[in-house]
Amino acid sequence: MSTQSAWLTKSAAELAAALAAGEVTSVELTQAHLDRIAAVDGNAEAGVHAFLHVDTEGALAEAAASDARRAAGEPLSELDGVPVAVKDVLTTTGLPTTCGSKILEGWVPPYDATVVRKLKAAGLPILGKTNMDEFAMGSSTEHSAYGPTRNPWALDRIPGGSGGGSAAAVAAYEAPLALGTDTGGSIRQPGAVTGTVGVKPTYGALSRYGLVAMANSLDQVGPVTRTVLDAALLHELVGGHDPLDSTSIDAPVPALAAAAREGALGDLSGLKVGVIQELAGEGYQPGVLARFNEAVELLVGAGAEVVEVSCPSFVHALATYYLVMPCEASSNLAKFDAMRYGLRVLPEGVDAPSAEEVMRASRDAGFGDEVKRRIILGTYALSSGYYDAYYGQAQKVRTLISRDFEAAFASVDVLVSPTAPTTAFKLGEKLDDPLAMYLNDLATIPANLAGVPGMSLPAGLADEDGLPVGFQILAPATEDARLYRVGGALEALLEKKWGGPLLAQNPTLASLESAATEGAAR
Amino acid sequence: MSALPSFDEVLASYDPAMGLEVHVELNTNSKMFCGCPTAFGAEPNTQVCPTCLGLPGAMPVVNAKGVEAAIRIGLALNCEIAEWCRFARKNYFYPDMPKNFQTSQYDEPIAFEGYLDVDVDGDTFRVEIERAHMEEDTGKATHVGGATGRIQGADYSLIDYNRAGIPLIEIVTKPILGAGERAPEVAKAYVAALRELIVALGVSDARMDQGSIRADVNLSLAPKAPAGSTAGEVVLGTRSETKNVNSLRSVERAVRYEMQRHASVLDAGGKVLQETRHWHEDTGVTTSGREKSDAEDYRYFPEPDLVPVAPSREWVEELRGTLPELPWVRRARLQAEWGFSDLEMRDTVGAGAFDLVEQTIAEGSAPQAARKWWLTELARRANETGVDVAELGVSPAQVAAVQRLVEGGTINDKLARQVFDGLLAGEGTPEEIVAARGLEIVSDDGALSAAVDKAIAENPDIADKIRDGKVAAAGALIGAVMKEMRGQADAGRVRELVLEKLA
Numbered sequence A: 001m002s003t004q005s006a007w008l009t010k011s012a013a014e015l016a017a018a019l020a021a022g023e024v025t026s027v028e029l030t031q032a033h034l035d036r037i038a039a040v041d042g043n044a045e046a047g048v049h050a051f052l053h054v055d056t057e058g059a060l061a062e063a064a065a066s067d068a069r070r071a072a073g074e075p076l077s078e079l080d081g082v083p084v085a086v087k088d089v090l091t092t093t094g095l096p097t098t099c100g101s102k103i104l105e106g107w108v109p110p111y112d113a114t115v116v117r118k119l120k121a122a123g124l125p126i127l128g129k130t131n132m133d134e135f136a137m138g139s140s141t142e143h144s145a146y147g148p149t150r151n152p153w154a155l156d157r158i159p160g161g162s163g164g165g166s167a168a169a170v171a172a173y174e175a176p177l178a179l180g181t182d183t184g185g186s187i188r189q190p191g192a193v194t195g196t197v198g199v200k201p202t203y204g205a206l207s208r209y210g211l212v213a214m215a216n217s218l219d220q221v222g223p224v225t226r227t228v229l230d231a232a233l234l235h236e237l238v239g240g241h242d243p244l245d246s247t248s249i250d251a252p253v254p255a256l257a258a259a260a261r262e263g264a265l266g267d268l269s270g271l272k273v274g275v276i277q278e279l280a281g282e283g284y285q286p287g288v289l290a291r292f293n294e295a296v297e298l299l300v301g302a303g304a305e306v307v308e309v310s311c312p313s314f315v316h317a318l319a320t321y322y323l324v325m326p327c328e329a330s331s332n333l334a335k336f337d338a339m340r341y342g343l344r345v346l347p348e349g350v351d352a353p354s355a356e357e358v359m360r361a362s363r364d365a366g367f368g369d370e371v372k373r374r375i376i377l378g379t380y381a382l383s384s385g386y387y388d389a390y391y392g393q394a395q396k397v398r399t400l401i402s403r404d405f406e407a408a409f410a411s412v413d414v415l416v417s418p419t420a421p422t423t424a425f426k427l428g429e430k431l432d433d434p435l436a437m438y439l440n441d442l443a444t445i446p447a448n449l450a451g452v453p454g455m456s457l458p459a460g461l462a463d464e465d466g467l468p469v470g471f472q473i474l475a476p477a478t479e480d481a482r483l484y485r486v487g488g489a490l491e492a493l494l495e496k497k498w499g500g501p502l503l504a505q506n507p508t509l510a511s512l513e514s515a516a517t518e519g520a521a522r
Numbered sequence B: 001m002s003a004l005p006s007f008d009e010v011l012a013s014y015d016p017a018m019g020l021e022v023h024v025e026l027n028t029n030s031k032m033f034c035g036c037p038t039a040f041g042a043e044p045n046t047q048v049c050p051t052c053l054g055l056p057g058a059m060p061v062v063n064a065k066g067v068e069a070a071i072r073i074g075l076a077l078n079c080e081i082a083e084w085c086r087f088a089r090k091n092y093f094y095p096d097m098p099k100n101f102q103t104s105q106y107d108e109p110i111a112f113e114g115y116l117d118v119d120v121d122g123d124t125f126r127v128e129i130e131r132a133h134m135e136e137d138t139g140k141a142t143h144v145g146g147a148t149g150r151i152q153g154a155d156y157s158l159i160d161y162n163r164a165g166i167p168l169i170e171i172v173t174k175p176i177l178g179a180g181e182r183a184p185e186v187a188k189a190y191v192a193a194l195r196e197l198i199v200a201l202g203v204s205d206a207r208m209d210q211g212s213i214r215a216d217v218n219l220s221l222a223p224k225a226p227a228g229s230t231a232g233e234v235v236l237g238t239r240s241e242t243k244n245v246n247s248l249r250s251v252e253r254a255v256r257y258e259m260q261r262h263a264s265v266l267d268a269g270g271k272v273l274q275e276t277r278h279w280h281e282d283t284g285v286t287t288s289g290r291e292k293s294d295a296e297d298y299r300y301f302p303e304p305d306l307v308p309v310a311p312s313r314e315w316v317e318e319l320r321g322t323l324p325e326l327p328w329v330r331r332a333r334l335q336a337e338w339g340f341s342d343l344e345m346r347d348t349v350g351a352g353a354f355d356l357v358e359q360t361i362a363e364g365s366a367p368q369a370a371r372k373w374w375l376t377e378l379a380r381r382a383n384e385t386g387v388d389v390a391e392l393g394v395s396p397a398q399v400a401a402v403q404r405l406v407e408g409g410t411i412n413d414k415l416a417r418q419v420f421d422g423l424l425a426g427e428g429t430p431e432e433i434v435a436a437r438g439l440e441i442v443s444d445d446g447a448l449s450a451a452v453d454k455a456i457a458e459n460p461d462i463a464d465k466i467r468d469g470k471v472a473a474a475g476a477l478i479g480a481v482m483k484e485m486r487g488q489a490d491a492g493r494v495r496e497l498v499l500e501k502l503a
């Protein structure tokens, strides 16, 4: 089958309809995507490099089983047979889970993350595991121990992070759907810079069981797709309470796909939209602001009332995040000690190394610099005598940020901002400047700190570089449906203006295949 | 090491301050944060799952039964129960810790500010409880090779994670001051009372020998306050923490030893190190473990993977309603009911026969008779065979039946002993044994009268004395009759007949 299969550019909803109508089989679809991966994904040196592990055999077997179910008239779900990619931070039985780290090289979990179990229970073939910054620490996927993922819009640019692999896979038509995780923007910012849709659901809306934690109080699993409706379908499929995660919300999953479809009708009359003053202006690329403002005008045109709102505590969000996250991460990553699984390195020049020496040598060899930086930060901030000044204070600011959201949502239904301050920057450009890298998450972090849901969807291309710009929508906790309604409306209005999806305008798409092949030949 | 000062010498110069930390392993069916079973003695690493092995991505979920047990323990210790509290991570690296942090509680314990009144030789000593909190046990490491059985110097170590995640309640006292010379006894009495309480609550196997109750003894000495000085601010000395003292007797011995050791250091002008020490049951001494320094920083912070525990007041009150009568309250009540003296009561408890006596009385026996059988006849036999009286093989119902036979005049006390022989030999019920062995007392006047006549005829001197009014001499004749009848005579009736015939 050709890697240019017409099915590749379809949305998951369209693929599901085609499967239901018998126009295509899951094996054909899955094979088409596997071929596409083989053609464009390349490796650490060239190509998109969205995948760390591809499960050809497993995906095709599941696809065949799906076709049998369809034939018997017993599909497990609407998306039964539609292939999906999974970020390598979610555990998968029988498939390696490395979290982009050397310390977990070769580790095959004995259990599935709850969201993965739900994918399997719904009959979605899993194509493979996608690349990420090591333990989800980064905004560019350059911190993957296995080499960076490249942006399908410009292969010399970053795909965002930490979930650059999932976003790039979807943007390069290597998968119609993917799961990501978002701790400070790791779904939304890659979505923004690759021209795709990414949603960070309400904290607790999806189970975190089997998500290898970076910062437990901020982490959330979410959908990475090309359309708002697809995100809603995937979100509904994997969402809901999990008895294995007591922080998951014990309530039925809201009707998200219905909200997306309603939104696509384009009528937003009665909706009140707040533009966050603190998240638009200084530090934002002019092209980003221009597309953002145009999108806001489209919302007004659809009947929404737009007002400016102020969230004064948001200026402290980044500092707060960089205390809470490393503190939790430093403790989470302590388990990687070479005693039970993962990399084990024996220290050189030591005859009979002690457990402590093996732990030290293994952690030194297994963790990358960014991970070590955050472990050190967190360990320091939690130390006795510093706890109150750092972690304790950060929790108080977190409360203030939540109050800002509450105050804002008292007068508006949703808040909006650009997702990221800039379009995709060049690989290596910010690698030596962690602070500049951290600034990328300025607009996405407040939602994680407060636990509210956020969506990023494409708003167009920046004039100065022709690269995608992301539009962020934020809603009150558990009101995820509002994201899909507003996002569905904006997507419809924008695509009408563009005459089709933004990804169709990607000038690099046509050359992805040759780039990967040439890279492999080098 | 130079000889330690005597205990009296220690007391002449110093006042001890103690703190006791007792870990109680709960007997819940599943672990604190996962569904794994908790049964003792399974094959190593067979009762484990991703959560208690700390595998990447696995998450904990609180065992409600563990919380319930913690609240009941807290209530029994007269504690306040938190309306809202959280678990916290205690971070440190050790191979028996799957996650390299222990899920525990830090500044928000489930129970706090309580007390336990313990009896020390008839005096009540109030031990104040600072807190009782929930946590998980670690795995169990066995260090193979090396001289000490510790990780340092071992050839290799084996770790069994079956124990990792088993629920523990840690009960911490406030500093116990003013116990003076009785400090070792107070420590022992406290742990004993706590253990009894735990047993009555039914929340733990409470086996110190299996480690389901483990005591850590903190001890420090302060220079003795001059006589007559007003009790000002208490300045505590540097403390040592002796870990895993695993019997009641060892608790007492460890306190005594540490008091003497501290005094010897202080007497020599030295400084007591703040350190962990290990207790050696065999030699009765403690040795230095790791020094507790600033490096021991556990970096506690609230566990973000668990929701706060917020027991409703209704639930707490419901659990208060399930508290059993406290063991010592129950004992005082029954002592009064039974009319036992303090000495009789202490002996009964000391012999491990309290429950047996209570059940025997419940089966209809008179209290004193029940006490008598268990503490004399049966205790002796248990002692001879080297078992606990409870494991002798005689049931309270059987003892009550024997006593009924005695009171009904079928047998007497002496014959009852043969019934117990029969019971231990498995010869059937007391009634069957009396019948089979022909033990029934003869109260038939014909047979008795002939035996009395014979005794009078054989002992004319004694008979004369009785005729002269020396009734006390009747005992000798009665004895002769009983001998003739092989003990199976109704002694009361024999006496009546003797006195009638010699009136």
Ligand SMILES: [Zn+2]
Pocket: B031, B034, B035, B036, B047, B048, B049, B050, B051, B052, B053, B165
């Ligand atoms: Zn377990």
